[in-house]
Each structure stands twice: as structure tokens, then as C-alpha cells.
Amino acid sequence: MTKTITNNIRRLRFDHDEMTQKALADLVGVSRQTVVAIEKGKYSPSLEVAFKIAEIFEISISEVFQYVEQ
Amino acid sequence: MSYKERSTWISLAILIYIWLEYFLALFSLNANSQLTVETVNSLLLAVVIKTIVLEILLQITIAIIDNKDADYSADERDILISLRGSRYAYGILSVGALLTVLYTVFPTLSTLAIFPSKELLAIDLPNEYKVMHFIIIFALVAEIAKFSTQLFFYRRGF
Numbered sequence: 001m002t003k004t005i006t007n008n009i010r011r012l013r014f015d016h017d018e019m020t021q022k023a024l025a026d027l028v029g030v031s032r033q034t035v036v037a038i039e040k041g042k043y044s045p046s047l048e049v050a051f052k053i054a055e056i057f058e059i060s061i062s063e064v065f066q067y068v069e070q
Numbered sequence: 071m072s073y074k075e076r077s078t079w080i081s082l083a084i085l086i087y088i089w090l091e092y093f094l095a096l097f098s099l100n101a102n103s104q105l106t107v108e109t110v111n112s113l114l115l116a117v118v119i120k121t122i123v124l125e126i127l128l129q130i131t132i133a134i135i136d137n138k139d140a141d142y143s144a145d146e147r148d149i150l151i152s153l154r155g156s157r158y159a160y161g162i163l164s165v166g167a168l169l170t171v172l173y174t175v176f177p178t179l180s181t182l183a184i185f186p187s188k189e190l191l192a193i194d195l196p197n198e199y200k201v202m203h204f205i206i207i208f209a210l211v212a213e214i215a216k217f218s219t220q221l222f223f224y225r226r227g228f
Binding site for chain 2: 029030031032033034037040042043045046049
């Protein structure tokens with residue numbers, strides 16, 4: 001079984017007053033396309049970006065990203 | 071499409087357009103027996119000037135169109151994509167450098183299929199200009215591979 005990184009960013013954005021991808025990107029300091037790629041699971045961000053995202057949503061990193069079996 | 075991706079498309083298009091024009095002019099002059107070192111030098115100068123002018127004009131144009139992202143600096147994903155592209159380009163350039171050295175030391179090897187172009191070897195120019203064109207061709211292929219790889223990862227995701 002291979003493991004993959006998934007995330008709840010889309011739901012978390014929705015729960016935070018429907019925060020746009022652009023707004024999140026600006027807060028994190030990356031491009032909107034990078035946020036899109038992270039959300040879709042096409043790009044695994046660095047730990048620093050992952051921590052920043054968790055900090056913006058005021059939750060722990062494991063609540064944003066999960067390492068699960070496919 | 072991100073600002074970086076659009077900028078990469080522009081650079082790739084400029085690169086292909088300008089160097090295609092250069093090699094078409096080179097072979098056309100050679101076919102008409104008008105090829106001299108001076109004409110090659112002016113063609114190369116034209117390539118440099120056109121590249122600078124077109125890059126400036128087109129990059130300004132996309133900065134105006136996409137003005138919200140124009141001041142955006144590369145993020146970690148852009149840097150990784152750029153590095154991936156450079157890795158392929160480096161490999162191609164290394165092979166090119168090795169082949170150019172082989173050609174310089176053992177000119178008879180140039181009959182092998184691995185060398186860029188038989189037409190290029192047949193052009194009526196001093197040997198150092200042929201060697202220079204080998205380097206140009208490999209650098210060109212390396213740049214095209216770099217931009218194409220970057221665009222592939224921007225499209226597919228990374």
C-alpha cells in the first residue's frame with residue numbers, strides 16, 4: 001500500500017468565511033497556482049509553508065495535512 | 071495560467087522564433103555562397119539585439135496584462151520547477167560539451183550520427199565557427215528542454 005499526503009485546505013478555506021485561494025496565497029506568501037496545486041494534492045509543500053497554512057487556520061498541521069494510505 | 075508560466079511561454083517562443091530565423095538565414099546564405107564570417111557575426115548580433123528587444127517588449131506586455139502578479143517573486147514551487155528544468159538542460163549541455171570536444175580533437179568522428187547536422191558541417195566557414203555553432207545548437211536544445219520541462223510541470227502540477 002502506498003501512502004499519500006492529503007489535505008483539508010478547501011474545506012478550511014470554506015469554513016473561514018469562504019477565504020479565496022488568492023487570499024490564502026497572499027497570507028502564506030506563495031502564488032495562487034501553488035495553493036491550487038497543494039489543494040489538488042499535486043504538490044507537497046515545504047514544512048514551512050505547511051506550518052504557515054496551519055497557523056493561518058489556527059489549527060495543528062496534522063489537522064490540515066494527513067499522511068494516509070491510498 | 072500563472073505569471074511565471076506565461077513568462078516561460080514567451081521566452082520559449084522568442085527563443086525558437088529567433089534561432090529558427092537565424093539558422094534559416096545561415097543555410098540560405100550558404101546555399102547562395104554568400105556566407106562569410108562577417109555575415110555570421112551580423113546575424114549573431116541581430117539575434118542578441120532581437121532577443122533583448124523582444125524579451126523586454128513582451129515581458130512588459132504580460133506585466134501590463136497581468137499587473138496584479140507582475141511584482142510577484144518566485145515561490146518554492148517555482149524554484150523547484152526551475153531547478154528541475156535546469157537539471158535536464160545541464161545534462162544536454164554536458165553531452166554537447168563532450169561531443170564538441172570530441173569533434174575538435176577527432177574531426178573524423180563528425181561523420182557519426184550523434185553530431186548535430188551534416189548541413190552545419192558542410193557550411194563554408196572556418197572550423198572555429200563550426201565549433202561555435204555546435205555549442206549554440208546544444209545550448210539551444212538545452213534551453214528548449216529547460217523551458218519545456220518547466221511548462222510541463224506547470225501544466226501537470228508538481
